[in-house]
Amino acid sequence: MSGRPELLFPLFAGLETLEGVGPKTAQLLSHLGIDSPRDVLFALPYAVVDRRRRDTILGADLPTTLTVEVTVGAHRPPRSRGGAYRIHVEDSQTKFQLVFFHARGEYLKKLLPQGSSRVVSGKMELFDGMAQMVHPDHVVAPVDADDLPEFEPVYHLTHGVTQKTAYKAAQSALKKVPELVEWIDPNQVSKQKWPDWASAIKVAHHPKGADDVSTFAPARERLAYDELFAHQLTLALARQREKKARGVVSVGNGSLQGVVLKSLPYRPTKAQQRAIREISDDMGSEARMNRLLQGDVGSGKTLVAFMALLVAVEAGGQGVMMAPTEILARQHLEGLRPLAEEAGVVLELLTGRDKGAERKAKLAALARGDIQVLVGTHAVFQSDVTFKDLRLAIIDEQHRFGVRQRMELTEKGQSADVLVMTATPIPRSLALAQYGDMDVSVLDEKPPGRKPVKTAIISAERINDVVDHLRRAIAEGRQCYWVCPLVDESEVLDLTAAEERFKRLRALLGDDDVGLVHGQMPPSEKDAAMAAFQAGHTKVLVATTVIEVGVNVPNATIMVIERAEIFGLAQLHQLRGRVGRGADASTCLLMYKPPLSDGGRKRLEVLRETEDGFRIAETDLQMRGAGDLIGTAQSGLPKFRIADLERQAGLMAVAQTDARNLLTVDPKLTSDRGEAARVLLWLMKQDQAIRLISVG
Incomplete structure (x- = not known):
């Protein structure tokens, strides 16, 4: 597998090998990400004109x-x-x-x-x-x-490129299309009545009517499947390599786990027990664990994570838990500390703030193995941090941590098992796109004692009623979050929104009772404001969305969200999860600025009707699309040219099964279909996968 198959050379030649494309047009097309005849072929027409x-x-x-x-x-x-x-x-x-x-x-x-x-x-x-x-x-x-042409395809253009040029380039690229051996499972092809690859590309560029440019036209569906299959094959190869990578075998004796479970006021849910079992089995096997723990707000991920860390400690090793921000790392520390004390386990925190002698002492204790569980931010990745015997790395809040970083962790030569935790319920199709290389454990039950949160939708014109409601709650000793929207990319505007609200609420409720926290504050002030609220000194915390992840204040029972209609559903669901953590009934008030659009109303009603994060995420995906849902910039989602993740979620699942099955029977891709799949990987520019095969 030394290089690109010769069959594909014409498709990867320069754009100027196409009719009607000179240096200037080639440069304009490259702005659209089109750099070769292959890219021209995958830029399908989006409409058709009847001529x-x-x-x-x-x-x-x-x-x-x-x-x-x-x-x-x-x-x-x-x-x-x-x-x-x-x-x-x-x-x-x-x-x-x-x-x-x-x-x-x-x-x-x-x-x-x-x-x-x-x-x-x-x-x-x-x-x-x-x-x-x-x-x-x-x-x-x-x-x-x-x-x-009787039916003229219509292409997405860039400034300076006409339809005529685009059409001519596509027709010229089609002349270079080679006949390729089929890489899709033959049963799948005949069941779906899909054309072969070369025919599909030709048909897709010669639509005979609106049906031919729809996502569900057989030729398009087949080309979408090729993309998804190549992507899943890459993930499956990464998974195969992970599985081959010798892990450390960590078998716990249950002594520490037993102590902690006895001390709990409740029994773990079935979902928690199942996840703990799956993780322990993985840690005890020779292969390296690469598992995703996906749990909705309040499903009890902390306990599962700690049980996994205890397996590492019982087996004589160390565990580390990494969070994206310092506030979250501290929160994990708080959550784990009582459990660690029960078990008599040494727990420490390491962040970017540790300097000088204190940092040196921690690093030395870590290298000696005196610290058994380390909680930290990405500072844990720095080269001077060494463990005596690291068995398990838990990574929290995945979005900021893609496949590539997971591979880097591997390449550090650390054969530690990896568990990734996310509190964002992700629809299955997206979970497969993003985490297809991992095994997944889902926590889909709430531990006993979590009361449902009552959710109401209320117009901003009734803000005075809301403030009265708060006044009564504060008098009864309760606390409240008041979330102001991120109005605009520029943090400055949000700031004014949050500060204005802060001033008004102080005037209405009393100076000492209202705190403020926003993204522009220095970390120490942010921590102080959070601490005052956690300790109950302030009763109302006005915040921009910095609080959405992870803060735990059991006494907070009211969540007010202003301009709820401009937030994403998943984000609203996360925010709502900040209340309902104590024994008292909680409410979440979604305030909107009238008039509310139909879409806006529908989205807010979904929240009123259900607390099931997965159902909410599915709705969000249908209404907003995949890129929006995860914030495309940091989503780590692959960019598909043809496949549509919202509408073709089912195909992604088929592609994953197909890819894993192919590698089971042909791990080195040397059969006829395996060789064809290699050609597909080259065609789809899956360089990462190609590296994995040539190495593996």
Whole structure:
């Protein structure tokens, strides 16, 4: 597998090997991410124009695109500069005008000489009762009319590239399409009645109507599947390599786990027990664990994580838990500390703030093995941090940690088992796209004692009622979060929103009772504001969304979210999860600014009806799309050219099964279908996968 198969060379040649593409067009296309004939082939048309010939425009429903043969009549140049140049024409039954602006008369007289026959094609409109075609797309002599496609594909363009150029480039690229051996499971192909790859590409560029450009056209579905299959094959290869990577065998004796379980006021849920069992089995096997622990808000991930860390300690090793921010790392420390004390386990925190002698002492204790469980931020990754015997790394809040970083952790030569935790319920199709290389444990039950949160939707015009409600709750000794929206990318505006609200609430509720926390504060002030709220000194915490992840204040029973309609559903669900952590009934008030759009109302109602994070995430995916859901910039989601994750979620699951099955029977991809799959990986530019095969 030394390099790209020769069969594919023409597809990866320069763009200038295509008809009608010179250096300038090539440069313009590269702005669209199109750098080779292969990219041109995968940039499918998104619409189709019917250019079938008609005898006459009579009876056509205007405005629409029409193609008709005409006899050219009189030219009427504009009366004033910048006016319209009109040419009268006549088809077999009626007259109309061709209209040009900023036109050069000499050029038009050559293109459309009076008395000649021409086939014209373009958008026909009525203007003051007169049918007009403004700037026809095509004007050709009848002998050349056969060159006009009956159905013309419409491509996404960039400034300076015309449809004509795009069409020509695509037609020229299609001439380079090789016949390739089938890489999809033959049963799948015949069941779906999919064409082979070369036919699918050709059909996709020659749509015969709107159905042919829909996501569900067989040719398009097949090409989408190729993309998803190549992606899942990459993940499956990474998984196979992970599984081959010798892990450390960590078998606990249950002594510490037993102590902790006895001390708990409740029994773990079935979901927690199942997850603990799956993780312990993985840690006890020779292969390296690579597992995702996905749990909804309040499903009890901390306990599961700690049980896993105890397996490492019982087996004589160390564990580490990493969080994306310092606030979260401290929170984990708080959550784990009582459990660690029960078990008599030495627990320490390491963040970027540890400096000098204190840091040195911690590092020495870690290297000696005196610290059994380390909690930290990414500072744990620095090169001077060494463990005596690291068995398990737990990574919290995955979004900021893609496949690549997981591989780096491996490449550090640390054969520690890896457990990734996420509190964001992710619809299955996205989970497969992002974590297809991992095994998944799901916590889908709430521990006993979590009371449901009552959710109400309320107009911002009733803000005074809301403040009265708060006043009563505070008098009863309760606490409340008040979340202000991130109005705009610039943090400055959010700041004013949060600060204005802070001032108004202080005026209404009393200076000492209201705290403020936002993204622009220095970390020490943020921590102080959080601490004051956690300790109950302040009763209301006004915040931008910095609180969405992980803060635990059992006494907080009210969550007010302003401008709830501009938040994502998953985010609202996360925020709501900050209340309902104590023994008292809690409420979440979703305040919106009227009027509320239908979509906005529908989204907020989903939250009112259910606390099931997975159902909420599925709805969010349907309504907003995959990129939005995860914030494309840091989503780590692959960019698919053809596949549509929202609409083709089912295909992703099939692709994963197919990819894993293929590698089970043919781990080195040497069978005929395996070789074909290698060609697919080259075709789809899956360099990472190709490296994995050549290494593996």
